Amino acid sequence: MDIIADDKTIVQMLIKPDLRETGFKMLTHKYGQRLYWHIRRIVVSHNDAEDVLQNTFIKIFSNISTFRGDCELLSWIYKIATNEALHLLRSHTRFFQSIDTLNYSLSEQLITETDLPPNAPEVLLQQALLKLPTQQRIAFNMRYFDNLPYEQIAEITGKNIGTLKTNYHYAVEKIATYITENSAL
Amino acid sequence: MNSELPHNMPYRDDDEYVSRIVEQCTQQTLQKQYNYTHSKQKWVIAASIVSIVGCSAVALSILFQRLDNIKEMTQDSPLDTFLAELPDNETSMLTDYYIDDIPEY
Numbered sequence: 535m536d537i538i539a540d541d542k543t544i545v546q547m548l549i550k551p552d553l554r555e556t557g558f559k560m561l562t563h564k565y566g567q568r569l570y571w572h573i574r575r576i577v578v579s580h581n582d583a584e585d586v587l588q589n590t591f592i593k594i595f596s597n598i599s600t601f602r603g604d605c606e607l608l609s610w611i612y613k614i615a616t617n618e619a620l621h622l623l624r625s626h627t628r629f630f631q632s633i634d635t636l637n638y639s640l641s642e643q644l645i646t647e648t649d650l651p652p653n654a655p656e657v658l659l660q661q662a663l664l665k666l667p668t669q670q671r672i673a674f675n676m677r678y679f680d681n682l683p684y685e686q687i688a689e690i691t692g693k694n695i696g697t698l699k700t701n702y703h704y705a706v707e708k709i710a711t712y713i714t715e716n717s718a719l
Numbered sequence: 720m721n722s723e724l725p726h727n728m729p730y731r732d733d734d735e736y737v738s739r740i741v742e743q744c745t746q747q748t749l750q751k752q753y754n755y756t757h758s759k760q761k762w763v764i765a766a767s768i769v770s771i772v773g774c775s776a777v778a779l780s781i782l783f784q785r786l787d788n789i790k791e792m793t794q795d796s797p798l799d800t801f802l803a804e805l806p807d808n809e810t811s812m813l814t815d816y817y818i819d820d821i822p823e824y
Binding site for chain 1: 724725726727728729730731732734737738740741742744745747748749751752
């Protein structure tokens with residue numbers, strides 16, 4: 535599957551019953567890896583990321599007829615993936631507990647899933663990110679790792695562009711402080 | 720900041736590995752959808768058969784009911800009841816009268 539079609543063609547293929555399977559393979563070929571990493575950054579664990587990716591694919595496949603094209607296909611599938619990832623995190627919490635309380639266990643999970651030393655820049659960055667509130671962390675990831683424009687992040691998260699910019703600015707400051715404090719250890 | 724910090728993730732999973740995971744998830748999704756569609760089709764066929772059989776049974780029972788009613792109506796016609804209640808001799812008289820009274824042309 536080396537053909538990379540444009541989003542409009544993929545959506546049209548997904549709607550037609552005889553081309554659905556090919557269209558779906560094209561979609562996963564085009565966006566699958568990006569989706570995996572987007573999910574993995576939220577849930578941290580590989581096994582959870584795989585489960586969430588699977589659920590995301592099923593939701594995309596089952597609900598493509600409801601995609602009206604009001605936003606970009608990438609925004610739509612990122613929104614589904616984000617919701618599925620948050621749904622999984624919520625399932626790990628107890629009643630009335632915020633998903634932000636999971637950050638400590640996610641941080642421990644990160645250590646078990648990496649071969650790098652704890653003070654490696656990649657690990658420190660992820661640890662710093664896990665100190666942020668979950669919604670802020672997700673928005674930061676989409677801007678920093680996926681290089682998505684604020685307009686698209688706003689479409690995915692349903693947040694105001696101004697709020698996202700402010701959150702990103704504060705997130706950068708917090709991350710810089712954390713890395714400065716911990717890199718020397 | 721973007722130039723100072725790494726963009727790669729601290730995991731050992733390389734692109735090829737992730738690509739395999741994505742492919743696996745794609746296949747599983749297609750398989751699940753296939754199974755779901757087929758089981759749905761089976762349910763639709765089963766429900767159709769049950770509906771057809773059910774409707775036929777109801778239609779037949781209504782038909783039989785009507786036939787029974789017609790039979791009962793035929794059996795219990797006022798003339799039959801009247802004749803049945805008459806003593807034998809009167810019945811024969813009446814019958815005879817009717818038969819004799821028919822003019823012959």
